[in-house]
Amino acid sequence: MYSIFLYFLFLFEMDKHQVSIIPQPNNMTITEQVFNFDEDVVFYLDFQDAKSYEVSNYFFEILNIVPHPSKLKDESLTTPFSVSLLGMVVNKELKQKKVVISDNHPAFKNPEIGDEGYILDISSDTIYIGAKSPKGLFYAIQTIRQLLPLSIERDKKSCLDEKCSLPGLKVSDFPRFKWRGMHLDVGRHFFSVDEIKKFLDLLAFYKFNNFHWHLTEDQGWRIEIKKWPRLTEFGSCRSESPQKGNRNTGDGVEYCGFYTQKEVKEVVEYAGQLFINVVPEIEIPGHSSAAIASYPQFGNPNGPTEVLTRWGVSDGVYNIKEETFLFLQDVLSEVMDLFPSEFIHIGGDEAPKGPWKNNPDVQDFIQREDLVDEHGLQSWYIAKIESFLNKNNRRLIGWDEIQEGGLAPNAAMMVWRNWQYGIDAANKGHDIVMSPTSHSYFDYYQDDPENEPEAIGGYLPLKKVYSFDPVPEELDKDKINRVLGAQGNLWTEYIYDWDKLMYMAFPRTVAMAEVVWTLPEFKNYDNFLKRWEINSKRLDSLDVNYRKLSDNDF
The missing domain is CATH 3.20.20.80 (Glycosidases)
Incomplete structure (x- = not known):
């Protein structure tokens, strides 16, 4: 029983951040920042694959959010959008709070990451979800699901209504096996x-x-x-x-x-x-x-x-x-x-x-x-x-x-x-x-x-x-x-x-x-x-x- 006592003692520090992702990502850094959802969040979509829209809709269902048309920006048909948006995200030129979902990230030319890998970057004003395929986006969303408050999926609460928060993370993840x-x-x-x-x-x-x-x-x-x-x-x-x-x-x-x-x-x-x-x-x-x-x-x-x-x-x-x-x-x-x-x-x-x-x-x-x-x-x-x-x-x-x-x-x-x-x-x-x-x-x-x-x-x-x-x-x-x-x-x-x-x-x-x-x-x-x-x-x-x-x- 003593080992179980020590085990629960260890949980306190982990519970503060609620970062309990399984399977463990292969590259992850936890930051001190926190992203808080609210009614001002704007969702940007940048897709090359039509199935990525299904994944984004799945994401909205998980969050129990129906984005207002004014808060949903589909830039998929804008050819230079990915590079320019990435630059704006990195350089903090997009001032509003935003969630960016892209299957067109330049980093995914890296063969190590592959079709099932993803990038997840959560800061105080941005959630960036990047992959080279809908499958990678889907796995990124599974990671996010494990960070959400329990009430979102259990009680079908809206992330906007609950003003739910996500811990700051930088993740570049991919599976070991096919x-x-x-x-x-x-x-x-x-x-x-x-x-x-x-x-x-x-x-x-x-x-x-x-x-x-x-x-x-x-x-x-x-x-x-x-x-x-x-x-x-x-x-x-x-x-x-x-x-x-x-x-x-x-x-x-x-x-x-x-x-x-x-x-x-x-x-x-x-x-x-x-x-x-x-x-x-x-x-x-x-x-x-x-x-x-x-x-x-x-x-x-x-x-x-x-x-x-x-x-x-x-x-x-x-x-x-x-x-x-x-x-x-x-x-x-x-x-x-x-x-x-x-x-x-x-x-x-x-x-x-x-x-x-x-x-x-x-x-x-x-x-x-x-x-x-x-x-x-x-x-x-x-x-x-x-x-x-x-x-x-x-x-x-x-x-x-x-x-x-x-x-x-x-x-x-x-x-x-x-x-x-x-x-x-x-x-x-x-x-x-x-x-x-x-x-x-x-x-x-x-x-x-x-x-x-x-x-x-x-x-x-x-x-x-x-x-x-x-x-x-x-x-x-x-x-x-x-x-x-x-x-x-x-x-x-x-x-x-x-x-x-x-x-x-x-x-x-x-x-x-x-x-x-x-x-x-x-x-x-x-x-x-x-x-x-x-x-x-x-x-x-x-x-x-x-x-x-x-x-x-x-």
């Missing part, structure tokens, strides 16, 4: 469209840019495929689930759920407005009991005839018949029509080899194609799927089992079991996303199981998540750019509902946000805890059931 992701398994337990949107809102708040949507499982198929309707008519329901707290006994209650294509489009569009890419996962060739139970012709002899009702891995694995690949191509074609993502995740993990070993047709094929064994067959399988995706201008990504027997040429790999798999793949020129069980599995216990709700097992405290460096030390230095980034994973065998999801996700997701955005030299766990304590009040205002810190978190 892939800043969170994963959600909706196969074991289903979450509604509204819940998915709320989750996306939280991810955007912490500057994540990828949502990995795990849509198919042994225990349920969750996405409508119009050409193959039994996938959801039959495959989206299991007859029962393991009992809560007694995982070896069924509860006798049917469990169903899936997303229509209209709902999927709604989620993808919503995510796009938050600059989040949605990566769909369709499990191939294993974790396919729900699909095979729906269409048994695509399985092996004695394959599953019902959607799996227990947790764990079943013996459901697709066969190698041409009709099966045509089925998978149909599925992936409809998926690609719904998701603009460059990457399509095909799973590839935990594919049982027994059904292939016991299938004479498969064994003949392995011999005929000189594939050595079933691991070689899995790589052949993945390469065949990859070829189809590449022809459709998409890239395949899968769990690290896809490297068994050799990795497909253009495939990217998501590392979950063994860091060495990622090192080997990256050194061979493949892109990787680090997502190891050691630091990224948020279905693990966060503290002593005696004091925590039921989880799958394991132990992953907040401090260990924060310590994660996605770049392995053993990786060849010229291959570091092959590490696209990292993500946290939420497998939902023991995450039954929204409140449990929030409890398991936060604050570990917030720690992951800093892992993937902030450069190592600017990370500090003790400082993160101080910022989280202030930042968590914003989640309180959103009724997020995050886990409270315990003594073991210090």
